[in-house]
Amino acid sequence: MPIQAVARPAPPPGTDGLSSEEAAERLARDGPNVLVPATGRSRLARWLRPFADPMVALLLVAGPTYAVLGDAVDAAITLVAILPIAAIGWLLESRAERVLDRLRGLSAPLAVVWRNGHHQTVPAEELVVGDLVLVQEGDVIPADGEVVVATQLMVDESALTGESLPAAKGGDDLVVRAGTTVLSGRGIARVTATGAATEYGTIGRLVARIRPPRTPLQTAVGRLVRVVGAGAFGFCVAVFVVERINGGSWGDALIAAVSLGIAAVPEEFPMVYTLYLALGAWRLAKDRALVRALTGVETLGATSLIAVDKTGTLTLGQLEVGALVPDDGGYGVLHAALLASEPLPFDPLDQALARRAAAAGIGQPPPEGLVVDHPFDAVLRRVTHVWADGDGHGYTVAAKGALEGLVALTGERDGALPTEAQRLARRGMRVIAVAEGRLDAPTGTRAGDEACLRLVGLVAFSDPVRPGVEGALAECRTAGVRVVMVTGDHPATAQAVAEELGLGDAVVTGDEVDAADDAELDRRAADAHLFVRTRPDQKHRLIQSFRRQGHVVAMTGDGINDAPALREADVGVAMGLRGTEVAREAATLVLLDDDFTTIVRAVRDARRIVDNLRRAFGYLVAFHPPLLLAALVVPLLGRPLLLLPAQLVALELILHPVISVVFEREPAAADVMQRPPRPAKESLVGRHALRPLALGLTLSAATVGAYLFALGRMPVGQARGVGWAVLLAGQTSLVFVCRAPARPCWRHLGRADVSLWLAAGVMALALAVTVYVGPVGRALQLHPFPAQWWLVVVALAGGATLWSEGAA
Numbered sequence: 001m002p003i004q005a006v007a008r009p010a011p012p013p014g015t016d017g018l019s020s021e022e023a024a025e026r027l028a029r030d031g032p033n034v035l036v037p038a039t040g041r042s043r044l045a046r047w048l049r050p051f052a053d054p055m056v057a058l059l060l061v062a063g064p065t066y067a068v069l070g071d072a073v074d075a076a077i078t079l080v081a082i083l084p085i086a087a088i089g090w091l092l093e094s095r096a097e098r099v100l101d102r103l104r105g106l107s108a109p110l111a112v113v114w115r116n117g118h119h120q121t122v123p124a125e126e127l128v129v130g131d132l133v134l135v136q137e138g139d140v141i142p143a144d145g146e147v148v149v150a151t152q153l154m155v156d157e158s159a160l161t162g163e164s165l166p167a168a169k170g171g172d173d174l175v176v177r178a179g180t181t182v183l184s185g186r187g188i189a190r191v192t193a194t195g196a197a198t199e200y201g202t203i204g205r206l207v208a209r210i211r212p213p214r215t216p217l218q219t220a221v222g223r224l225v226r227v228v229g230a231g232a233f234g235f236c237v238a239v240f241v242v243e244r245i246n247g248g249s250w251g252d253a254l255i256a257a258v259s260l261g262i263a264a265v266p267e268e269f270p271m272v273y274t275l276y277l278a279l280g281a282w283r284l285a286k287d288r289a290l291v292r293a294l295t296g297v298e299t300l301g302a303t304s305l306i307a308v309d310k311t312g313t314l315t316l317g318q319l320e321v322g323a324l325v326p327d328d329g330g331y332g333v334l335h336a337a338l339l340a341s342e343p344l345p346f347d348p349l350d351q352a353l354a355r356r357a358a359a360a361g362i363g364q365p366p367p368e369g370l371v372v373d374h375p376f377d378a379v380l381r382r383v384t385h386v387w388a389d390g391d392g393h394g395y396t397v398a399a400k401g402a403l404e405g406l407v408a409l410t411g412e413r414d415g416a417l418p419t420e421a422q423r424l425a426r427r428g429m430r431v432i433a434v435a436e437g438r439l440d441a442p443t444g445t446r447a448g449d450e451a452c453l454r455l456v457g458l459v460a461f462s463d464p465v466r467p468g469v470e471g472a473l474a475e476c477r478t479a480g481v482r483v484v485m486v487t488g489d490h491p492a493t494a495q496a497v498a499e500e501l502g503l504g505d506a507v508v509t510g511d512e513v514d515a516a517d518d519a520e521l522d523r524r525a526a527d528a529h530l531f532v533r534t535r536p537d538q539k540h541r542l543i544q545s546f547r548r549q550g551h552v553v554a555m556t557g558d559g560i561n562d563a564p565a566l567r568e569a570d571v572g573v574a575m576g577l578r579g580t581e582v583a584r585e586a587a588t589l590v591l592l593d594d595d596f597t598t599i600v601r602a603v604r605d606a607r608r609i610v611d612n613l614r615r616a617f618g619y620l621v622a623f624h625p626p627l628l629l630a631a632l633v634v635p636l637l638g639r640p641l642l643l644l645p646a647q648l649v650a651l652e653l654i655l656h657p658v659i660s661v662v663f664e665r666e667p668a669a670a671d672v673m674q675r676p677p678r679p680a681k682e683s684l685v686g687r688h689a690l691r692p693l694a695l696g697l698t699l700s701a702a703t704v705g706a707y708l709f710a711l712g713r714m715p716v717g718q719a720r721g722v723g724w725a726v727l728l729a730g731q732t733s734l735v736f737v738c739r740a741p742a743r744p745c746w747r748h749l750g751r752a753d754v755s756l757w758l759a760a761g762v763m764a765l766a767l768a769v770t771v772y773v774g775p776v777g778r779a780l781q782l783h784p785f786p787a788q789w790w791l792v793v794v795a796l797a798g799g800a801t802l803w804s805e806g807a808a
Helices: 020-030 043-052 054-068 072-080 082-104 199-209 216-245 250-264 268-286 295-300 310-314 333-339 348-359 403-410 416-426 446-450 469-478 491-501 510-515 518-527 536-548 560-568 581-586 596-636 645-664 686-711 716-739 754-772 774-780 789-802
Strands: 110-115 118-123 132-136 144-156 181-193 289-291 305-308 320-325 370-377 382-388 395-401 430-439 454-462 482-486 507-509 530-532 553-557 571-575 589-591
Touching (some): 054 072, 216 250, 216 596, 268 289, 268 295, 268 596, 268 645, 289 596, 295 571, 295 596, 305 536, 320 333, 320 348, 320 416, 333 395, 333 430, 333 454, 348 454, 370 446, 382 403, 382 446, 395 403, 395 446, 403 416, 403 430, 403 454, 416 430, 416 454, 416 491, 469 482, 469 596, 482 491, 491 507, 491 530, 507 510, 510 536, 518 536, 530 536, 536 553, 536 560, 553 560, 560 571, 560 581, 571 581, 596 645, 596 686, 645 716, 645 754, 645 774, 686 716, 716 754, 716 789, 754 774
Parallel strands (some): 305 482, 482 530, 553 571, 571 589
Antiparallel strands (some): 110 118, 110 132, 132 181, 144 181, 289 589, 320 454, 370 382, 382 395, 395 430
C-alpha cells in the first residue's frame, strides 16, 4: 500500500494574494522590510577612522608645521610615521568587516509569496503587510504574521523568546515572528508587520538608542593624555619665550617648543594601548573569538560578572533524549518511538530519537515500509505511523505524543507513568508518551488504525549542557567572576540546568523584576543567580542593575531578545553560529564557535593583556622623563638642543613600538585566573608608576649630564651623539628592568622570549646606524664621538637603570 502523501499547503479558496500594484503601494507607504537598519560606516569613514587616533592627529599637525619652517627632513619623517599606525587600523577594520559580512549571510535574503494568483520569489525587503508568505523547514521567517495554513509547522522561537522547546503553529497559536526559524513542516502566513514594526525591529530600535560605555582604561588613558597635554602646552609656551629672551630666532624658538611638545605629550599611550588590543584581538580571532570593538579586549580583563543566556550558550541548543521509561536499553520504548518518527527525520525530536537509536544499535526502518502516515494533529496532540512487517504477515502501529491523549485513547490508567512524567518535567525535560500495537491490515481511518495501541512508555528530551561549560564556570569562580543565568525559559528548565552546573538556587522571575523599583531590584539581583521568564526590557534593566552595583558586566547571548542587554553591558558577547544578526550587531565580541568556554579563554587572555599593558605603561613612564627634561632643561640653560624633532619621532615611532612588543608577548602569570578581577577604576599607572618614574629621572640626569659634560670637550654634533647614546642604551636596559618588575632582570633572562633579544638587537643596531652611518647621522645631526667615551656611555646607562634591581 503506498504512503499517503501530505498535500502542499495552498492559500484558502478564493485568495489570490496581493496584486503587484497593491504590493508596490504598500511598500512605498511602509518602507522596506529591513529588520536591522544598516549601522556600518561608509567606506570613506572606515578609511578615515585611523586618522582620528591622537598620535596620528598630532603628527598631522606637526608634519606641516616642520614643512612651513623649512625642515623637510623632520616633515618627511613625521608624515611617513603615520603609515604604520593607519595600516594597523585599516587591517583590523577590513578583517572585522569581512567576517561580519559572512555572518550576515546567515540571514534569509529571499521570500516566497503568493501574488497575482501564483507563487513568486521576491527579496525579503520587499515584503508588505497583507502578503501571503510560504514558510517551510529551514526558513528564517522574514516578517511578523498570522498562520492561515499549517502542516506540521514547528518553529524555533528561542532566539526571540528564550524558550528552548519548539512551538507548534496551528490551533490556538497562529502567530509567527520575524527572525525565528522553521524547524519542520510548512505553512502560509499572512504578513501583519514588517521592518521596524515587527518585534525584531522593535528590539533593534531599543538597541540603537543605547550608547556603549567607555572602558575604564580608555577613560584613564584619555584623561592622562589631556592632563599632561595641557601641562605640556604651558611648558611649550614657556620654552618659546625663554628661547626668544636668550636671543634665539623665531624659528629656533618654535622648533624648541615643538620638540618639547612631542617629548612631553604621552601620545604613545593610546598608540601602545591600541597596539596591544589589536594584537590581542588578532590572537582571539585565531581562537574563534571575533572582536568587533577593540576596547572590549581590555574590558574583559576587568569583568567581574557574566550574565549568561541559557539556550545555545550554556546548553547545546538542540534536544537530546535525556531519559527513557522504562529504561530497557531502547528495544521497547525507543524502538516504538523511532517507528512513530519520520523515516527521514527533520523535526528536532525525531532527529534526537534517531541519534539515540543509532547509539543503541537500532537501525532506522526503511522508508518504503511506512504505508500510512497519520500526521501530527494539534487537537489529538499525537502522530501515528503504520508500518508493514518485513515478513509480510502483518503491520505495526506506533504513535507518540502527549501522555494525556494516549492515556485517553488506550484507556490505560497506570499511575506510574504520570508520576514519572511529572518527575521528569520538574527536571526541565519535555516528556512524550509512546504507544504501539499490531494490525492485520490498515483500516483506512485514523481511529481504526489507532484502536490497537497500548502504552509502551515515556521519552524525555533535554537540551544538554555544552561540553566544558562546567569547568569553565569553575574557573570563573576561582577568578572571582560571578556568573548568573538570565533567560526567558521556563523556571523548571532553567533550574535544572542551574542545578547541574552548580550556579545556585536563588531565583528571580521577570514578574518580580517588573514589580521592584531600582533599589529593590539591586538588592534582589545582588543575591540571585537565576533570572527566569525575562523579557528583553527586563534583561536590559538587570544589566543596568548589575552595573549600578559596581560590576563590570559581560553579557553572553545569541537571540534577538538578548540584543538590548548585549549593548548595555560593558562587554556584549554574541554567538556567531546560532546568533541572530541583531545580537551580533549589538555585541562587542562574537564567538565564532558558539562555545561558552571560548569566553573564559578570552577573559584569561584579556587579563594577560592588561598585566602586560601595566608593564608597558610602566616602561612608558620611565621612557618619558629623559625626553621631557632634555627638551626642557637644555633650552632653559641656553645650550644647543640635545633632542631635535627628527630624533624624537625616530625614537618614539620606529624603535619604541618594536620594544613594546616584548611586553605584549609575555605569557600569562600562573595565578592570572586565581585572583579577583582588577577594580574597574584602578589606574594602570598610579602607584605602579613610582619605581618607573624614579628610573626615568635617574636616566634623565645621566643623559642630560653626559651631554652637558661632553659639550665642553667636543663639537655639538659629537656631544649630541654622546647624549643620544646614553639615552638609547638606557632605554634598552629599561626594557629588561620593566619586563619583570617583581624580580631582578637577570633571573629571567634564560626564559626570555626571542622578542626581547630581537628588540635589544634592534636598539643596538639603531644606535650604531644613527651615530656611524653618515647620511643617517647627518639627517639626525648626530656625529661619531671618540671611542673611549663608550665606557662613559655604558657606565651611565647601566648605573641609571640597574640601581633598583637589588630591591626587586
